[in-house]
Amino acid sequence: MAFAALKKRAKSIGNEGLLVVLLILLLLATLHLMSSAVQNSDKLASIYKPLLVLNVGGLGILVGLVGYNLWRTLRGFRRRASGSRLTLRMVVIFVFLAVAPVGIVYYYSMQFLLHGIDSWFDVKIDRAMQQSLELSKASLALHQRERLRETRELMAALDLSNASTAVIGLGDARAQSGATELTLMNPDGEVLGSSNVDPTDLVPVKADSVLLQQVRQGEDFTGLLPYGSDAQLNVRVLINDPRGRKFLLQALYPLSENITRLSEAVQHAVNRYKELAYLREPLKFSFSLTLFLVLLFSLFAAVWAAFYFARRLVAPITNIADGTRAISQGDYDTQLPVPRTRDELSFLVSSFNAMTRRIAQARDETERSRAQLQAQHAYLETVLQQLTSGVMTFDDEHRLRTANDVASKLLRVDLRAQIGAAFNDLAQAGPAVEQLLDLIRSPLVKGEQGWQREITLFHPNERNILLCRLTPLQHVGGPSEGHLLVFDDITLLVQAQRDAAWGEVARRLAHEIKNPLTPIQLSAERLRRRYLNTMDETEAAVLDKATHTIVQQVEAMKAMVNAFSEYAKPPRLARHPLRVDKFIAEVLDLYASDREVGRLRVDLNAGDAEIEADPLRIRQVLHNLIKNALEAVESVERPFVGVSSRRIERNDCLFVEVRVEDNGGGIDEDQVAHLFEPYVTTKTKGTGLGLAIVKKNIEEHGGSVWVEKIENGARFVFRLPLADRRRAAEERAADTTSAAENEHS
Amino acid sequence: MRRCALFGLLLTVLLWPPWLFAFQVEKANARLEHGQFVIDVQIDYQFSDDVLEALANGVPLTTEVHIQVRRDGAWIWEGDIVDFRVRSQIRYLPVSALYQVTDLDTAERRNFVSRAAAIHALGDLQGLPVVGEDQLEKGEDYELKIKASLDIEALPLPLRPKAYISSDWNLSTGWTVWRLRH
Numbered sequence: 039m040a041f042a043a044l045k046k047r048a049k050s051i052g053n054e055g056l057l058v059v060l061l062i063l064l065l066l067a068t069l070h071l072m073s074s075a076v077q078n079s080d081k082l083a084s085i086y087k088p089l090l091v092l093n094v095g096g097l098g099i100l101v102g103l104v105g106y107n108l109w110r111t112l113r114g115f116r117r118r119a120s121g122s123r124l125t126l127r128m129v130v131i132f133v134f135l136a137v138a139p140v141g142i143v144y145y146y147s148m149q150f151l152l153h154g155i156d157s158w159f160d161v162k163i164d165r166a167m168q169q170s171l172e173l174s175k176a177s178l179a180l181h182q183r184e185r186l187r188e189t190r191e192l193m194a195a196l197d198l199s200n201a202s203t204a205v206i207g208l209g210d211a212r213a214q215s216g217a218t219e220l221t222l223m224n225p226d227g228e229v230l231g232s233s234n235v236d237p238t239d240l241v242p243v244k245a246d247s248v249l250l251q252q253v254r255q256g257e258d259f260t261g262l263l264p265y266g267s268d269a270q271l272n273v274r275v276l277i278n279d280p281r282g283r284k285f286l287l288q289a290l291y292p293l294s295e296n297i298t299r300l301s302e303a304v305q306h307a308v309n310r311y312k313e314l315a316y317l318r319e320p321l322k323f324s325f326s327l328t329l330f331l332v333l334l335f336s337l338f339a340a341v342w343a344a345f346y347f348a349r350r351l352v353a354p355i356t357n358i359a360d361g362t363r364a365i366s367q368g369d370y371d372t373q374l375p376v377p378r379t380r381d382e383l384s385f386l387v388s389s390f391n392a393m394t395r396r397i398a399q400a401r402d403e404t405e406r407s408r409a410q411l412q413a414q415h416a417y418l419e420t421v422l423q424q425l426t427s428g429v430m431t432f433d434d435e436h437r438l439r440t441a442n443d444v445a446s447k448l449l450r451v452d453l454r455a456q457i458g459a460a461f462n463d464l465a466q467a468g469p470a471v472e473q474l475l476d477l478i479r480s481p482l483v484k485g486e487q488g489w490q491r492e493i494t495l496f497h498p499n500e501r502n503i504l505l506c507r508l509t510p511l512q513h514v515g516g517p518s519e520g521h522l523l524v525f526d527d528i529t530l531l532v533q534a535q536r537d538a539a540w541g542e543v544a545r546r547l548a549h550e551i552k553n554p555l556t557p558i559q560l561s562a563e564r565l566r567r568r569y570l571n572t573m574d575e576t577e578a579a580v581l582d583k584a585t586h587t588i589v590q591q592v593e594a595m596k597a598m599v600n601a602f603s604e605y606a607k608p609p610r611l612a613r614h615p616l617r618v619d620k621f622i623a624e625v626l627d628l629y630a631s632d633r634e635v636g637r638l639r640v641d642l643n644a645g646d647a648e649i650e651a652d653p654l655r656i657r658q659v660l661h662n663l664i665k666n667a668l669e670a671v672e673s674v675e676r677p678f679v680g681v682s683s684r685r686i687e688r689n690d691c692l693f694v695e696v697r698v699e700d701n702g703g704g705i706d707e708d709q710v711a712h713l714f715e716p717y718v719t720t721k722t723k724g725t726g727l728g729l730a731i732v733k734k735n736i737e738e739h740g741g742s743v744w745v746e747k748i749e750n751g752a753r754f755v756f757r758l759p760l761a762d763r764r765r766a767a768e769e770r771a772a773d774t775t776s777a778a779e780n781e782h783s
Numbered sequence: 784m785r786r787c788a789l790f791g792l793l794l795t796v797l798l799w800p801p802w803l804f805a806f807q808v809e810k811a812n813a814r815l816e817h818g819q820f821v822i823d824v825q826i827d828y829q830f831s832d833d834v835l836e837a838l839a840n841g842v843p844l845t846t847e848v849h850i851q852v853r854r855d856g857a858w859i860w861e862g863d864i865v866d867f868r869v870r871s872q873i874r875y876l877p878v879s880a881l882y883q884v885t886d887l888d889t890a891e892r893r894n895f896v897s898r899a900a901a902i903h904a905l906g907d908l909q910g911l912p913v914v915g916e917d918q919l920e921k922g923e924d925y926e927l928k929i930k931a932s933l934d935i936e937a938l939p940l941p942l943r944p945k946a947y948i949s950s951d952w953n954l955s956t957g958w959t960v961w962r963l964r965h
Binding site for chain 2: 075083084086087090171174175178246247248249259261262263264269271301302304305308309310312313315316317320321323324327
């Protein structure tokens with residue numbers, strides 16, 4: 039779980055909280071304004087509708103937020119998201135704690151409100167208002183009846199014979215009666231004449247059609263009418279002519295200012311009271327609506343706050359749960375956002391972060407150690423593989439733990455595939471392994487210190503002599519951790535020791551035998567010269583044969599001693615540049631007759647390849663090999679001896695390879711391993727030193743020689759390195775100096 | 784009346800069917816007087832029982848006649864040539880048993896002994912100047928839009944929440960469009 043995701047979650051909670059707090063503050067302000075408007079504030083009443091819309095809209099948003107939070111929490115609960123159960127439980131508790139008191143307050147507020155409004159409208163007040171209205175009306179009706187009587191008298195007294203006298207009569211009658219205005223009209227309401235106390239007021243009060251209809255039907259009208267710029271209350275009378283003439287008379291009589299004022303006061307009070315009484319239910323509705331909005335606002339704000347604080351409180355716990363899960367899955371880099379508040383949760387999260395840091399550090403340390411261990415292991419493995427010794431280790435239960443390639447090669451078994459194998463199972467891997475394990479079984483079990491032994495392993499075509507050393511593996515003062523077996527192939531070393539011994543024998547034999555041979559030969563020849571002619575024929579023949587045999591055998595012994603001497607000669611080479619093919623061709627000139635009969639075939643492909651070598655020694659090598667080959671094919675029906683050369687490259691080094699092969703029947707398997715040892719021969723004649731000298735000469739030139747079996751024959755191969763001119767010159771100079779010193783000494 | 788100006792209300796187009804509205808514009812006539820187009824409009828205010836009950840209980844009712852003149856086929860962003868409102872109020876005076884109709888723009892009051900006469904007078908707009916002749920182009924068609932409604936915002940505040948949502952209080956003629964040719 040990424041730290042950024044956790045921090046983003048915490049930030050999103052904070053942002054939502056800020057937005058909703060702003061919304062709640064806005065709603066609070068609008069609710070306050072709305073409440074003020076309901077309480078008869080004229081200024082605010084004009085914005086009542088926007089306030090109402092704003093409140094309902096804000097409440098809708100709040101409901102949406104609560105719904106969203108509820109949906110999110112329930113979804114988390116269903117998905118078993120970490121922290122969802124705790125959040126839901128806390129929300130339920132918070133909501134219960136908030137709803138219960140708010141509901142109680144709302145219920146009693148409504149009760150107080152409704153009863154309070156009802157108490158404004160007492161039955162007695164209602165009756166008093168009605169009675170004051172009736173009283174006013176009765177008082178005014180008295181005035182109206184009086185003015186009706188007066189108006190009828192005026193109408194009856196009017197001379198309506200013509201228009202002018204009628205108008206004059208109207209003026210007098212108005213002045214006499216104290217009326218504000220007298221208007222004479224026909225039954226259709228058309229004004230015939232009018233007199234007003236204000237001469238500038240030329241437009242008389244018109245009677246509407248309903249009123250005219252009523253009067254025309256014979257029902258005189260009396261009523262009240264606010265009149266003039268000051269709206270003074272006047273008694274209005276509209277009557278038919280009591281004398282039956284087809285005229286109507288409308289008269290306006292002012293009421294006293296006092297009556298006007300009192301009437302208006304009563305009217306205003308009654309009007310206000312009736313309006314209030316009528317508005318009682320709407321007022322209850324408005325107050326209830328406002329209170330209900332406040333209730334909803336409080337409820338949803340409380341529910342949202344419950345979600346918000348529950349999530350806020352649970353968030354660090356959820357983070358810790360997620361972090362713990364991440365750690366259990368191996369993610370030790372988890373870091374949780376630390377809450378800003380300095381409380382126990384903050385301490386818990388900080389401790390968690392410190393713990394994960396330490397775990398991560400320990401893991402890194404372990405990783406580094408493991409990497410170092412692997413590097414060391416790889417290094418040791420490399421060292422083991424580069425060793426020329428075979429190395430095997432066994433644990434304290436004698437199971438194979440490690441083995442290098444040299445060990446596998448020497449034992450002719452893939453030991454890597456046997457890692458972990460038990461001792462007895464490992465012995466089944468191959469005969470050489472079995473032979474070796476049988477040898478070390480006893481010291482291994484006994485835990486011998488410094489055990490060392492030579493063992494000769496027999497393979498199908500060769501034998502190896504191994505020098506084995508077994509050492510217990512043990513830390514200082516610690517328990518045994520197994521054994522280390524190291525073995526070296528000392529076959530060549532033994533061979534070299536044997537060669538050296540043979541050389542010494544040869545040298546001494548040559549020295550001891552060669553000295554008396556010459557006197558023996560001379561003595562034999564003297565005997566022959568002195569006594570051959572003095573003896574009879576028979577004895578002379580015996581002497582001749584005997585001395586001849588002595589001389590011949592002495593010659594043979596001389597040849598043998600010379601051969602021994604040659605074998606034992608110290609390696610002093612007279613190196614010269616030799617072009618191999620040219621040199622071989624010169625040597626083969628001596629075998630021209632064999633080439634002519636087709637017994638000897640030559641295939642030289644080394645080109646101008648040149649070696650630094652002693653020509654005498656190489657010539658001796660070639661002679662020995664070719665001679666051996668020719669002797670091997672003497673009894674073969676179709677004899678064949680092949681001499682070939684080529685240039686090859688092995689391990690970035692250039693060599694000349696020369697092969698001498700024949701079809702002389704080949705060499706027995708058991709002789710191959712000892713073929714190049716002195717005094718080993720397959721022929722009835724010979725000293726047994728030919729191939730030993732070949733090997734000695736080739737090895738002294740830094741080359742190698744071996745024998746291969748081919749069909750019906752054998753192939754002898756030797757390789758010599760191509761000349762490095764500069765180094766060869768230096769070596770020649772050194773050889774020359776050494777030779778001079780030897781001669782001088 | 785000058786003969787040079789041929790005008791008239793040629794066609795009445797009701798944007799909404801009249802039976803959907805409680806108020807009706809019964810007739811509208813326009814004429815040119817002294818370089819000014821004036822209209823005579825008669826609006827039939829069919830108040831609901833709830834509204835009449837409120838009136839009888841001393842609640843003053845305010846009506847508003849919204850008048851607009853626009854060039855026929857004008858783009859939506861073109862301004863109105865004329866846009867004004869005429870507000871009137873009717874109230875009951877219990878002591879004098881009169882219905883008083885007040886022009887709220889001029890404060891002129893008229894008193895009626897019957898409610899029917901007062902409501903009729905409330906809807907009777909005679910000689911209402913609308914637009915100057917010089918504001919209209921000759922040969923061009925114009926739309927005269929009239930909408931009369933009960934002003935809920937002028938009601939006492941406790942009545943308003945109910946009035947906002949009740950069809951008994953949402954009374955209007957809807958927009959009636961009259962074509963005016965100069």
